[in-house]
Amino acid sequence: xxxxxxxxxxxxxxxxxxxxxxxxxxxxxxxxxxxxxxxxxxxxxxxxxxxxxxxxxxxxxxxxxxxxxxxxxxxxxxxxxxxxxxxxxxxxxxxxxxxxxxxxxxxxxxxxxxxxxxxxxxxxxxxxxxxxxxxxxxxxxxxxxxxxxxxxxxxxxxxxxxxxxxxxxxxxxxxxxxxxxxxxxxxxxxxxxxxxxxxxxxxxxxxxxxxxxxxxxxxxxxxxxxxxxxxxxxx
Amino acid sequence: xxxxxxxxxxxxxxxxxxxxxxxxxxxxxxxxxxxxxxxxxxxxxxxxxxxxxxxxxxxxxxxxxxxxxxxxxxxxxxxxxxxxxxxxxxxxxxxxxxxxxxxxxxxxxxxxxxxxxxxxxxxxxxxxxxxxxxxxxxxxxxxxxxxxxxxxxxxxxxxxxxxxxxxxxxxxxxxxxxxxxxxxxxxxxxxxxxxxxxxxxxxxxxxxxxxxxxxxxxxxxxxxxxxxxxxxxxxxxxxxxxxxxxxxxxxx
Numbered sequence: 001x002x003x004x005x006x007x008x009x010x011x012x013x014x015x016x017x018x019x020x021x022x023x024x025x026x027x028x029x030x031x032x033x034x035x036x037x038x039x040x041x042x043x044x045x046x047x048x049x050x051x052x053x054x055x056x057x058x059x060x061x062x063x064x065x066x067x068x069x070x071x072x073x074x075x076x077x078x079x080x081x082x083x084x085x086x087x088x089x090x091x092x093x094x095x096x097x098x099x100x101x102x103x104x105x106x107x108x109x110x111x112x113x114x115x116x117x118x119x120x121x122x123x124x125x126x127x128x129x130x131x132x133x134x135x136x137x138x139x140x141x142x143x144x145x146x147x148x149x150x151x152x153x154x155x156x157x158x159x160x161x162x163x164x165x166x167x168x169x170x171x172x173x174x175x176x177x178x179x180x181x182x183x184x185x186x187x188x189x190x191x192x193x194x195x196x197x198x199x200x201x202x203x204x205x206x207x208x209x210x211x212x213x214x215x216x217x218x219x220x221x222x223x224x225x226x227x228x229x230x231x232x233x234x235x
Numbered sequence: 236x237x238x239x240x241x242x243x244x245x246x247x248x249x250x251x252x253x254x255x256x257x258x259x260x261x262x263x264x265x266x267x268x269x270x271x272x273x274x275x276x277x278x279x280x281x282x283x284x285x286x287x288x289x290x291x292x293x294x295x296x297x298x299x300x301x302x303x304x305x306x307x308x309x310x311x312x313x314x315x316x317x318x319x320x321x322x323x324x325x326x327x328x329x330x331x332x333x334x335x336x337x338x339x340x341x342x343x344x345x346x347x348x349x350x351x352x353x354x355x356x357x358x359x360x361x362x363x364x365x366x367x368x369x370x371x372x373x374x375x376x377x378x379x380x381x382x383x384x385x386x387x388x389x390x391x392x393x394x395x396x397x398x399x400x401x402x403x404x405x406x407x408x409x410x411x412x413x414x415x416x417x418x419x420x421x422x423x424x425x426x427x428x429x430x431x432x433x434x435x436x437x438x439x440x441x442x443x444x445x446x447x448x449x450x451x452x453x454x455x456x457x458x459x460x461x462x463x464x465x466x467x468x469x470x471x472x473x474x475x476x477x478x479x480x481x482x483x484x485x486x487x
Contacts (some may be wrong), residue, residue, distance in 0.1 A: 133338040135308055137398065138328045143354050151341040233380035234341045 010202030044115030069113030078176030385416025
């Protein structure tokens with residue numbers, strides 16, 4: 001068992017040496033989580049916007065459900081996707097199990113409710129401000145939704161960030177549907193879990209450091225964008 | 236905006252409003268209640284096709300509610316509103332409302348106008364003419380929400396005019412603005428009126444009503460207490476409430 005200090009030193013050496021395996025894992029993690037975030041935004045933002053401006057019977061129940069789904073356990077999502085994609089499952093013929101695509105599907109399902117629920121709140125607040133003006137302008141639903149999405153763009157970046165954070169940090173779903181196969185479906189979180197169980201703390205720590213750096217970098221980029229938007233009163 | 240002189244009216248750039256065929260307005264027995272409590276009742280009103288009507292009255296008299304009812308933003312509890320044969324909801328598309336507190340999109344000044352032009356299917360090339368018209372051409376690229384109160388209201392007015400309305404509603408559009416800003420807004424409104432747009436404004440500003448209005452509707456306690464030509468209203472108000480209001484006495 002290495003000491004933590006040794007592990008940190010090794011981790012830094014791995015990062016600084018540009019270890020190919022390490023960066024392959026990081027690249028796959030980013031590819032999977034960014035794609036999942038993009039797809040979740042494609043589904044979640046319009047759904048959130050629709051829920052923000054619509055009033056219909058049962059809306060309250062739907063909102064409770066949407067909010068509850070934010071807490072979906074990743075392993076449950078992983079299991080459900082696994083059951084669908086396994087050879088005997090309804091989508092088994094696609095042969096997607098243990099591929100990055102399966103991981104993207106699982107993460108999309110995991111974070112789409114987060115994007116939808118958070119964007120609904122952001123857009124509903126904005127709509128309260130705009131609603132009377134928009135009604136006066138006789139805007140249709142499509143014009144209203146697109147205007148709200150555009151005007152809330154900087155706030156929605158934070159919503160996207162929350163989704164990305166959840167995706168890139170989860171391990172339960174991707175390990176079930178991806179299988180943590182070396183050079184194929186191994187991402188940062190699954191690699192950290194594996195290397196820790198093997199006692200190879202250096203690689204685990206190196207990945208952990210990179211994961212933290214990526215999280216910090218993305219947060220800083222979004223925060224600086226929001227600050228620039230705030231200066232122009234666009235937030 | 237330092238003076239009226241900077242407002243360049245460009246009559247050829249902005250299409251003239253067609254003679255308003257939403258008029259005349261006929262309101263019969265209009266009433267509005269919230270939780271059983273009447274806030275407007277027995278409102279009967281006839282307005283002709285041209286000019287500017289000021290709706291005046293003390294706070295809580297129902298002026299803004301009447302304006303929103305006429306525009307179709309809220310539905311009456313009783314009675315009917317008839318805009319040249321159309322309901323208020325049907326006529327709304329050919330009307331525009333400028334609110335007391337302008338609701339500006341989180342975009343540039345020009346993008347605020349462009350948004351309305353696109354939504355209404357009007358030529359986007361009108362944007363510059365409209366900004367010129369309200370004296371905001373120099374600020375086209377600035378964020379709209381960083382404009383001063385007077386500039387923001389002029390932008391809201393330009394946006395309303397971008398819809399090419401037959402009827403323009405102003406809900407205390409100059410409240411809390413400085414005199415120069417008030418004057419510039421009034422000039423734009425007078426121009427619109429001269430081009431055939433029917434203007435109906437709610438105002439507490441007696442001076443403004445004198446300058447702009449052709450007729451005055453005086454509301455008190457949710458009812459029309461008086462409706463007369465502006466000259467008559469200001470020289471010889473018919474009701475005690477209107478007389479007290481004009482003399483600055485407390486009207487409850």
